[in-house]
Amino acid sequence: MATWSTLSEAQRLLGVQAQTIYAYASRGRIGVSPDPSDPRKSLYRTEDLSALVRKKVTGRKRETLAASTIFGAEPCISTGLCAFRQGRPYYRGKDVIALAEHASLEDAARLLWETEGMPVFSHRIGALPDLPAGRERAFVALAMASSKGHSTTGRIRKALHAEAAQLVGYLAEAFGADNDQTLPLHERLARGWGQPEEVGQLLRRAMVLLADHEITSSAFSARITASTGASLPACLLTGLTTFSGPLHGDASGRVRALFDEVERAGAHAVVDRYLSSALPIPGFGHHLYPEGDPRGAALMAVLDVPDEIRRMTDKVETLTGLKPNIDAGLATLVARYRLPSDAAFALFALARSIGLLAHSIEQLNVGMVIRPRGRYTGPAIELEPELKPPTQTQTQAQPGR
DSSP, X not given: OOOEEOHHHHHXXXXXXXXXXXXXXXXXSSOEEEETTEEEEEEEEHHHHHHHHXXXXXXXXXHHHHHHHTTTOSOOOOOXXXXXXXXXXXXXXXEHHHHXXXXXXXXXXXXXXXXXXXXXXXXXXXXXXXXXXXXHHHHHXXXXXXXXXXXXXXXXXXXXXXXXXXXXXXXXXXXXXXXXXXXXHHHHHHHHTTOOHHHHHHHHHXXXXXXXXXXXXXXXXXXXXXXXXXXXXHHHHHHHHHXXXXXXXXXXXXXXXXXXXXXXXXXXXXXHHHHHTTOOOTTBOOTXXXXXXXXXXXXXXXXXXXXXXXXXXXXXXXXXXXXXXXXXXXXXXXXXXXXXXXXXXXXXXXXXXXXXXXXXXXXXXXXXXXXXXXXOOSSOOOOOGGGSOOOHXXXXXXXXX
C-alpha cells in the first residue's frame, strides 16, 4: 500500500532543501501526487523517500547511521525466527505459504519456539475480566497478568515455553474461543464464534500465515521489554499494544471500512474516488513484497470472495498493479462469513502472539538491555559558568595551569 508525505515531511526525512526534493521528483526518483486537501500542493511517495534514505546511509558518521537503522535501514537485530527470500516468508527456514496448507497454530508455535513437544494452549493464569469477549477484555486480561508476572531472568526455556502457551490460551479465551483445551485453537475459535468446521480451517490457515513477520515494530517493542528482564505477560502486552495501531496489526479495520463503503456505493465508484484523489487504497500492496503479498494471495485463493469485493480487487489490480495483501484477506474472511466485528484483529493478534513470545524468548539469549542513544536536536545547551571550558585568553593568562 503506497503512503504519501508532505513536502516538509520529505525534507525532514532526507535532510535536504525543497529544491532538492523538486529535483528528485523531476528526475523520477520520487513519485508525486496532488494533495487532495490542497490541489496547489503535492505529496511525495514515502517508499521512494525511504529508498533514498537507505542509499545515503553508507558512509555516514556513526550517530547518523544509528538513527537511520531505527527507521528501516540495515543492519538491525539478528534473529533466527523469520526471513524473506524471493518474495516469500520463512519460519526457521520453512516456507510459510506451504506450511499454512496443513499446519496448525500449535505447529507454528512448536517451530518458532523450538519446544520439545506440541504446545497446549491451556491457561491457569486466573479468571478472565468480567467483560464481553473482544479486544478490551484481552488487553485488560494481559494487564492483570503483567501486574503479577514473574521476571524472565534465571528461568529455563521449558518453563518459559509453558508460560507462553498458557498466555496464548488466556488470550484466546479473552477473544471468545471455546475453553475445550483438547481441541486445536482454530477449532476452539470457530466453535466460540459459532462457525462450522470448514470456517475453522480458514482460521487455521490465516493464523499460520500471520504467526511472525521478522522484526516488526511490535516485535521490536516486545524485545525491548524482554531485554529488561520483564515478565512474559509484560512482553506480550507491550508487543500487542504496539501491534494495535492502524498502521500495523489493526490495518484490516481500514480495509473493512473500505468494504463497507463498497457495499453502499459499489466497487467502481469507490475505486474511482480513491484513485482520482490520489488516496492510497487500504489492503493493497506491501513494501516487503513488490510482486504482491503471498500471504494475502494464499488466503484469498481459498475464500469464496463476495462479488462486489471481487470486482473491487480486480479493478484495483488492473488500474494500479497492486494486489490484495493479508489485511485485505482478513477483512474478506470476516465479511464473507459474518465473523464478529473485531475478528480480524483477534485473529491477527492471537497468531502474532506466537511470534511476539518467540522474539521475547530469543532476546533473552542476548543478555543486554536494548538502549538506543538519542541524537540531540534541541536548543543550544546553556552551560553553567563553572562548567564552561576556559577560553584561549584565560588559558594564556594562567600559564601555570
